[in-house]
Amino acid sequence: MGRWEPDARGRLAKAAMELYAEHGFEQTTVAEIAARAGLTERTFFRHFADKREVLFYGMERLRDLLARAVADAPAAATAMDLVGAAFEAAAAMLQENPERVRLRDAIVSANAELRERELIKLAALASAVASALRDRGVPEPGASLAAETGVAVFKVAFARWVSAPGQPDLPGIFRESLAELRGVLA
Known part of the structure; x- marks a missing residue:
């Protein structure tokens, strides 16, 4: 997926939930979430303050x-x-x-x-x-x-x-x- 595709927030949230389920919250990094979503860490931080906020946004x-x-x-x-x-x-x-x-x-x-x-x-x-x-x-x-x-x-x-x-x-x-x-x- 390219960075230009729509719904970056949704893609990041989906990727984070998948990774949290697969590896656990503590073991999952923002870099892994962004990579799974096909986005950059910088894009992640434009949408979420930290990886906890994915669960509470x-x-x-x-x-x-x-x-x-x-x-x-x-x-x-x-x-x-x-x-x-x-x-x-x-x-x-x-x-x-x-x-x-x-x-x-x-x-x-x-x-x-x-x-x-x-x-x-x-x-x-x-x-x-x-x-x-x-x-x-x-x-x-x-x-x-x-x-x-x-x-x-x-x-x-x-x-x-x-x-x-x-x-x-x-x-x-x-x-x-x-x-x-x-x-x-x-």
Whole structure:
């Protein structure tokens, strides 16, 4: 592949995921990723700050989706209904490419540094949801509690979905998990 071909970012991401799966995250170099994609290291660094960012570059889109789902929910929705709508939308987005999401999860789970970064990114998602809830008039500490609860329920639902590859319905698993939590709290 020549450097002029389109979708350099996508090619780099695909190459990185393949190499991480084949050799492990730690053993894969940026030079190897760029070579597999038919690009230069310089091109890699135009698209990603480092090789970890290949695994986390969609988080801004996910954060925006969560905030938009809270903002667009019906006016009469409760704080947990807003959180449910937000994380259900996120689940639907992740479900669009289940193989990549499951591979990414395996790569992150196998590396302590990446697991720590994942927790930081999840905290940023909770913060974005809490901010969107406050914008909707949910006072503190309720906004933060609801947002953090949403992240916790999402993590449990995601783990259930990842561990059973035959289950295609991540949004449904999230809804079930949220209903289970509501039942426990009733």
